[in-house]
Amino acid sequence: MTLHIGDTALDFTVDTQNGEISLHDWAGDSWVFFFSHPADFTPVCTTEMGRTAQLAEQFDARNTKPLGLSTDTADEHRKWIADVNDTQNTNLTFPIVADADLAIAKMYDMIHPDESETAAVRSVFIIDPDKKVRLTMTYPMSVGRNFDEILRVIDALQLSDRKRIATPADWQIGKEVIIPPSISDEEAKGLFPQGWTEHRPYLRTTDVS
Known part of the structure; x- marks a missing residue:
């Protein structure tokens, strides 16, 4: 199996x-x-x-x-x-x-x-x-x-379990993470009040440290 x-x-x-x-x-x-x-x-x-x-x-x-x-x-x-x-x-x-x-x-x-x-x-x-x-x-x-x-x-x-995020290639603790596309901008405002950088509508990064 x-x-x-x-x-x-x-x-x-x-x-x-x-x-x-x-x-x-x-x-x-x-x-x-x-x-x-x-x-x-x-x-x-x-x-x-x-x-x-x-x-x-x-x-x-x-x-x-x-x-x-x-x-x-x-x-x-x-x-x-x-x-x-x-x-x-x-x-x-x-x-x-x-x-x-x-x-x-x-x-x-x-x-x-x-x-x-x-x-x-x-x-x-x-x-x-x-x-x-x-x-x-x-x-x-x-x-x-x-x-x-x-x-x-x-x-x-x-x-990821704690913060509902994804991690980019070669991610290490303390580095920026990705806000998944499944989370709308409106919901993201509550989850990530620190804000984020929008590289593309589908690619938003934020600091969660």
Whole structure:
């Protein structure tokens, strides 16, 4: 099954190195950064897991819980995490799904046969507190993720929800945002009393910082 943006994230109950979790209950009122990696004790994955752990405060500040996955067992996760902590100078505490039977990876369409029949590609799902999939990204096994971009899209999604705005290309926190065409000028006056710049009737930018 392929999950699309706006779909409800499929729930599951599964073992992790921290014990059993059920996705929806575990997520609670938080956002979730759910990401897969091909295998434990592999180089790119080690750097990604380490980077996620290093960014724990950044994820916390965004009310976002990281959740990893690979098609390995919880015991293998526990052994590998010691290597991650040692080589990446961090302390990994977030759960990593143990998916040795590929059930979750297949549920979330993380197995791409041209890459591997048994290892997950580098999938990303950003899930909001309503358990809706808000963003998906897929990287090949050979390319590590850009975590600056992952944090940026979480910021953009959360700001969009709060302020009813859209974000332009390469947007960063503090930069101007776009007033969507679906919001009339009259409604925009109430939502954005600071005013806006009209580049075209369909392109209005404003500061929401």
